[in-house]
Amino acid sequence: MPEESVKVAVRVRPFNSREKARGAQLIIGMNAGTTTIQNPDAMNEEPKKFNFDYSYWSHDGFEERDQLLVSVSPKYDGQKKVFDDLGVGVLKNAWDGYNSCLFAYGQTGSGKSFSVFGYGPNKGVIPIFCDQLFVEINNKRASGTKTEFEVTFSMLEIYNEQVRDLLNPASSKKGGLRVREHPKKGFYVEQLRNVPVQSYQQIEDRMDEGTRNRSVASTQMNATSSRAHTIVGITFTQKSVNDAGQEMAKVAVVNLVDLAGSERAESTGATGDRLKEGAAINQSLSSLGNVISALADRSKGKKVKVPFRDSVLTKLLKNALGGNSKTIMIAALSPADINYEETLSTLRYADRAKQIKTSAVVNEDPTEKLIRELKEENARLMDAIKKGGLVMVADDDDRKEGVTDEEREAIRKELEEEMQARLEATERELGYMKQSWEDKLKETEGGDDGERAKKEAKKTTPHLYNLNQDTQLSGMIVFLLGPGSYKVGNNKAETPPEIVLNGLSIQKEHGIVLNDNGKVFLEKASSDAKILINGDPLVGKMELDHNDRIMFGSNHLYVFQHPQLYKAKPTNYVGVVTYESAQEEIAQKNGFDMTSNNSKEDMLLQEDLVEMIPAVEEANAISEELDQKVKFEIVVMSPKARGLAHGRTEVCMKMRNLEKDLEYIWPRDKFVRRKYLMQEMYQNYTEGEDWKLPDEKNPFTEPPDQEVLIGTVNVYMQSLAYLIESKEQLDITDYRGKELGLLDVELVPCHKNGKEIKEDDDLFIDHPNELVGRDLNFVVKLNSAMGIPAKFTGIHCKYSVFLDTEMIDTNRVQGTSSPAFKHKKSFNFEVVTSNLVQYLLNDHLVIQVWGTQKDPQSKNKAKKNTKEIMQAEALSKGRDVNGTAKQVSDPAMKAKFMFQFAVMKKRQERMEAKIAQFRKLVTTAELHNKARVETMVIKTVLNAQNAKVADKAIARIPKDEAAGNLGEETQKSGVCVVM
Structure with missing residues (x-):
């Protein structure tokens, strides 16, 4: 078998309207088979x-x-080009009797579904393949061939290691369908x-049916677009009679796979987090x-050992990647600069895949042989089951390896169950092969009209139609x-x-x-019903207009369409409503600025x-349903608010315990997990299973000793650039x-020996660049804090200076809102660089104040449930649709101005002292009737680091015999006149 x-194939997807409007920078280049990023x-740097x-x-390059x-440009590669290069090969393999697999990989929104399924008239590889x-x-058939053709279609979904049959979702029991070997x-x-089909229209109908089932599951939270893999299976059988009179069956299995989105994961969560949050995320x-x-x-x-058994997906793709199959990978890419890391990761993933080799063979056997093999296997399995299952031939070895009798019995039962399943599978396949093709078709007729x-x-x-993050849904x-x-109700x-809508926040009578x-018209049928129209809460009875966006409950997003209204005034309804535009509208109505497009940071x-x-x-709806006493709110946080000196503004999550009034800030990725x-x-709750979890595993809880960032202090370091001490309460x-x-x-400059520079030392730096090449020594003192809320204890501070990678930590102080840290840390730089000078002048020290929250007695004496507490808060605060918090002004600016003012004041005092020394110089010269003062004396006074040095130079003036008297002419060199 040749390898x-x-x-x-890598494909840069079409831009979306938001990218186009924001002018996203492109970072991908393509030239023949070479892709650069x-x-x-x-x-x-050189592109990769x-x-x-x-x-x-x-x-x-398209319209x-x-x-x-x-296409309006030769560089644009449309759906037909992709199919001609890739799909035609898959089609040829199917006719030749080879197994084939085509799978699409990439981050959510990179265009995987566009390439595999397509949308509207832009058909992807799967529908074009089936049509052709x-x-x-x-x-x-029209040419008179005697070969019989049979095509079956299947569609499944893998979510959280569970397999769902999208053509028969009711058969997917708790835990999903079993994967056997x-x-x-x-x-x-x-x-x-596996549904028999005899036309492309039937396949299209089945595909719509499977996608609808996937969509319903999505809205009920069994799966989401970015976390579910979809596998379309097509089995193509050609039956003919060979020269020896044997009926031959040539079978090709084609798997077309739309993988889950490979999400951005910027962090792995807080250190010490006891939850295995990543276990079910991107595991496959x-x-x-x-x-x-x-x-x-x-x-x-x-x-090397290939770990096919580590996930359901890799089990089902074993043949495609390591066995009897011809395999193609489409790596879907986003060209935008905001997705650089994800795109680079996808390219590296694809680069590894290209190194894999498979060995495919034609799957052709006499039909009689296949039936005989099935009967023989059936007999073997029946005989094994009658004899009590598999014989444990390695009993002595098992005991030596410490296998207990209970474990051996469990293994035996599992093997017997596996044999029983194989027996049932062979019986079904045997019966299926004996059926005529007409009988198979009759079993699945109807339902498409x-x-x-x-x-x-x-x-x-x-009518109403749903919107989903995945355009295919x-x-x-x-x-x-x-x-x-x-x-409208559940x-x-x-x-x-x-109109039946199930899932979160949908009332029995909703609208x-x-x-x-x-x-x-649309109106609420219950006071508890949540309905938004174009981002605003529905109040009273409202007439709907064409293209209105309607949110029922927490996650049922629909568009209302009225063909007659559109036909009457088509110019009033320009543009297509998308999931992203509808969500942007909701965000806008909640106070977030969705119009700014000034930078990559804004876009992200x-x-x-x-x-x-x-x-x-x-998440809030789940908390309400399960009465978890927790509410989540979005907070847009600058890097300084997160305790960082640099970085980008990020979306974070505030997790608030409504019962105990405890707050925790989670990074975006932790919340997603x-x-x-x-x-x-x-x-588990909706399926009647045991859903309650202990606190250490409950995603709605944090441990009692979980530290929180109380706040930050921004300390500007300009004073050190002028060797001026700074003492502030910030x-x-x-x-x-x-x-x-x-x-x-306190920031206090020091001498080499560690002695602090005092005010009397009066070491004057006219410009910070004078420090370059010299040594610099200073002390950071964190003496105490005061006025911290009593809910915090175990308070301590953390910070890092200049290029330090490890945080400096103070001692923890318990049981007081005014902790005395008495912290002192010396910093010594033997040679000051220009970078250090710039850091002192323009940067700042961010001091993080940490602590733990005390667990108070419940504030809600009446023991209200989550829903009642949320409703009470909404009434007291006014309109609050999504529980969002707005971005606040940067508190660091106040501290910056304070330090700048302090430095300017100190520098002004020094300049006034310097001017006073020159006045003293002039007064001394006049007092002693001197017409001139030596240049050396003036230079010494100008650069004097303290008053003693200046006074010593001024004392030379009366002794200068060459200075001459006022009113006298002299031509002596080496002197200048001070007016």
């Missing part, structure tokens, strides 16, 4: 280069005409529905990366709104509503939609806000800019 390398933070089989530029992307397959089948066929999904992708790396090493001749009729009705009838749920009234209502002679901040606002709403655990808790401010106390800080 063949995995083919790798430029670090936007190091534009002078990668070579792949294909490189597709699809970012621009959108009725949603169809039409049946075109060729029909052509061969067959000695000859490898891993397979037990009871996965991490395992796939390990498999690809191991296979790449094996291709180089290294003997209704969906086609709904598509037609959308063109004339008002948008528009999959449609509610037609003909004349009459429609109740499936627990006594009278089933016409009412009324179509009255073509005018469509807005991206995070669009993602986090619905996530916060979802915790949210997926919250989703698992809620899923505000301790939290992330909101609120003053939480004072910190007594």
Whole structure:
């Protein structure tokens, strides 16, 4: 079997409207098969280069005409180009009887689904492949071939290591479908529905059905677009009679895979976090990366174990990557500078995949042989089960290795269960092979006409359709709104509503939609119902307009469409409503600035806000449903507010315990990890499983000894650049800019021996550049703090100076709001550099004040539940849709001005002292009737480091015989006149 390398194609996706509006900087370049990427933070560096089989530029060079992307530039690579290069090969492999796999990898929003599925008229590889397959089948049938063709279609989803059959979601039990292993066929999904199809239209209908099921699951939190893998399986069988009269079956299995998004993960969470938050996040992708790396090493001749069994995904892709398959990888890239790290990671991932080699063979056997092998295996399994399962032949070895009788019994039962499953699978396959193709088709006929009729009705009838972060999932749920009234609610209502929405914050009776002679109105059916229209809370009864955006509950986002209104005034409704634009609108209505596009930082901040606002709403809804007494709020924090001297403004999360009035600030990534655990808790709750967790595993809790950043103090160091001491009481401010106390800080310059420079020393630096090349010594003193809120204890400070990488920590002080740190730290720089001078002049020392929060008695004596507490807060604070907090002004500016004022005052005092010395010089010369003063004396007074040096130089004036008397003429050199 000849080996063949995995083919790798990289594709830069089309820009989205937000990127276009903000003018994102491009960092990707393509030339034939070479792809380059430029670090936007190091534009002078050489770009990194990668070579792949294909490189597709699809970012621009096109126009959108009725949603169809039409090329207007030779550089644009459209869907047809991608299919001609990649899909045609997959199609040929299927006809030749080879197994094939095509999978798309990349971060969320990079265009994986666009390449694999496409959208609207821009069909991707899967629909074009299926269409062309049946075109060729029909052509061969028309030519009179005697070969019989059979095509089956399957569609599954992997989320959190659980497999769901999207064509039969009801069969997916708790924990999902089982992945089994067959000695000859490898891993397979037990009871996965393979639907016989006989036309491309049937495949399209099945694909829509599977996608709708995926979308419904998404809104009910069984899966989300960025965390679920979707695998479309197509089995193509060609049956013919060979020259010996045997019926031959040539079978090709094609797997087309849209992988989950590889998310940005800037941090791994707080040190010491006791939750395994990352266990279920990108686990499959991490395992796939390990498999690809191991296979790449094996291709180089290294003997390594390939960890296919580490995840469900890698089990199912074992043949594709390490077995009998011809495999293609599409690496989807975002070209924007804000995604540099993720794009570089994807390119490196693809580079490793290109090194993998597979060995594919034609899958062709006589049908009689296949049936005979199935019968033989069936008989072997039946015989083994009758004899009591597998014989434990290694009993003595097991005992030597410490295997207990209970463990041996558990292994035996597991093996028997595996055999029983294999027996059932072979019986099903045997029965399936004996069935005629007509019988198989009859079992799956019907059900498609209704969906086609709904598509037609959308063109004339008002309706709602869903929006999803994954464009492939948008528009999959449609509610037609003909004349009459429609109740909106969940499936627990006594009278089933016409519009059923399940999941978070959806009431039994949530809303009412009324179509009255073509005018469509919406109103709440319950005071507890959450409904937003175009980002504003619904109040009373409101008439809906075409393209209105409606949020039901926490995560059901819909668009209202009224074909008649659009037809009457099409110019009033320009543009397409997207998930991102709808979420931006909600963010805007909650006070966040979504219009700024001045920098990369602004763009990244807005991206995070669009993602986090619905996530916060979802987390709060789960807390409310499970009565966790926790509320989350978005806070936009500058680096200084986070205790950093530099960095970018970031979206963080405030986690607030409503019962105990404790607050914790979480970085974005920690919140994302915790949210997926919250989703698992809620899923267990809805399925009636044991969902309650101990505090150490509960994603809504923090341990009692969890330290929090109380606030920060910004100490500007300009005074040290002039060798001036600084003693200040500075505000301790939290992330909101609120003053939480004072910190007594001193910066004191020193002599080499460590002795502090006193005021009497009067060492004067006219300009900080005079320090370059000299030594510099100073002391940082943190004496005490005062006025810190009594809720904090174990208070201490942390900071770092200049290029230090490790934080300096003070002692912890318990049981007081005015801790005395008595901290003193000396810093010695033997040679001052210009960088150090610039640091002293322009930078600042950030002192972080940390502590733990005391656990007070419950403030809510009446033991209100989470929902009641949130409602009470909303009433007291006014409108609060998403619980967001606004960005505050930078508290460091106040401290900066204070230090600048102190330095200016000190410098002014020194200048006045210097002027006084010159006045003394002039007065002395006049007193002794001197016409001139030596240049050396003037220079000494000018550069004198203290008054003693200046006085000593001035004392030379009366003794200068060559100075001459006032009014006398002299031509002696070496003197100058002081007027």
